[in-house]
Amino acid sequence: MTSHVTAHVLDAARGIPAQGLSILLTNAHGNPVADAVTDEQGRVSSLGPSELTPGNYRLTFGTGAYFAAQNTECFHPEVVVTFEITATDQHYHIPLLLSPFAFTTYRGS
Secondary structure (H helix, E strand, O other), X not given: OOOEEEEEEEEOOOOEEOOOOXXXXXXXXXXXXXXXXXXXXXXXXXXXXXOOOOEXXXXXXXXXXXXXXXXXXXXXXXXXXXXXXXXXXXXXXXXXXXXXXXXXXXXXX
């Protein structure tokens, strides 16, 4: 098994998956590793190469553009989640619960 990163975004204000939201994965130096857009279920099934090296990474969720497409004002133009990959044989899942003025994230399974 190799490490891989996945994400899931739920629009908590509307009670639906956040379809069409862009996500950028960068390494600790800010260099892009991968990018994706959430599917109809608000999911990205794989971000990055099949194996990421240990270290710090950032997921940047394009929340401003997502809400702008709905003509909805929001407070956070982007949400940045910094996390650490410690083992190359694990799955790193980052869910994001989102509303125009708040967000919550955690390490999922």
